[in-house]
């Protein structure tokens with residue numbers, strides 16, 4: 434069956450701020466308590482979506498979550514009116530208020546793992562919502578993510594959205610950021626590579642400094658839920674030494690598309706063996722391994738050259754969508770320019786300014802969820818979320834009317850911010866035909 438890859442990007446929420454919540458993600462730690470600009474963040478994201486839609490890619494948008502998360506703060510014992518809950522939390526536990534207010538759902542590469550219908554025994558597109566168990570502010574995303582995905586991929590004949598795995602460390606799951614799918618045409622059965630950072634039953638090879646967020650047990654459960662064929666499913670462990678250097682998700686050090694795997698030479702445990710295995714399973718497999726003497730792991734973490742989108746062009750070549758930070762670094766940019774001139778599959782570089790997201794450790798790849806679709810599946814999803822000239826105008830106008838251009842941790846206690854958020858999201862559910870998807874609407 435003919436199919437194509439669509440990208441769904443997370444729309445940055447109104448409470449986007451820098452709280453230093455993600456130990457092991459160096460940008461998050463470094464930029465803690467810097468003021469943020471939610472309006473700019475949302476607009477930077479929309480520009481990327483619009484540019485890809487203009488280039489002919491199918492591009493969708495995934496809405497933000499309701500933040501601050503008042504039901505969560507009440508669950509933690511803050512009580513009284515909404516205003517009192519916010520005031521108590523701000524006074525007694527500002528980090529909890531930050532966690533309950535994080536706009537982290539924007540990084541939808543961590544929303545779910547997705548398997549196309551060509552790979553699943555029941556012929557449906559499968560999504561397993563990520564439990565994001567390693568970080569409190571992210572673990573709270575799962576139920577709302579499931580509701581939003583079901584409001585977009587709403588035809589159960591074509592789509593199956595599984596709830597997150599059990600919320601325990603054994604099943605730590607970070608979604609598509611640790612998952613790659615290889616193959617020839619998108620509609621052919623492919624090979625899925627699940628990358629994990631540790632095994633629940635400890636194998637001894639674990640990072641020493643920073644946490645490994647994804648477990649092998651979680652990856653195996655997702656593969657079962659998605660009804661994948663065992664012989665077309667591969668598991669690989671991330672190199673613990675690079676996790677300790679800030680590679681908290683595999684998509685900080687590797688990206689794939691069809692037969693091409695663009696990765697750093699230090700990305701995986703037993704990398705030569707992994708690449709040889711993929712070579713035998715994937716006809717036409719092509720690994721572009723970046724040597725550490727050209728790009729160090731530290732430079733990869735600082736510039737996010739691997740946190741890029743590797744997209745198919747109509748002429749058979751590929752395009753790499755990069756963050757501005759990789760152009761600003763002369764060594765990395767030289768490497769990328771040489772790569773394009775080398776005559777390999779990557780023929781073009783396109784750069785976006787995503788600074789607001791980058792300051793929390795989220796690049797172009799973090800902001801998007803890839804979903805391979807057939808035409809029938811595209812017809813079956815909620816069309817109101819697909820980017821085009823009209824929706825771009827509508828969403829920019831919506832952002833202009835509702836978003837602040839400066840936010841600090843102190844602002845999170847402002848009850849007006851809560852009201853602004855609910856008002857804006859209520860309108861968004863109508864713009865995107867989502868139904869009453871948020872808790873405050875029920």
Ligand SMILES: NCCC[C@H](NC(=O)CCC(=O)O)C(=O)O
Nearest residue numbers: 451452453454455458461540799
């Ligand atoms: N795929 C990119 C995810 C980035 C995300 N950052 C954050 O949650 C930082 C939030 C803060 O510190 O305010 C994370 O680490 O999971």
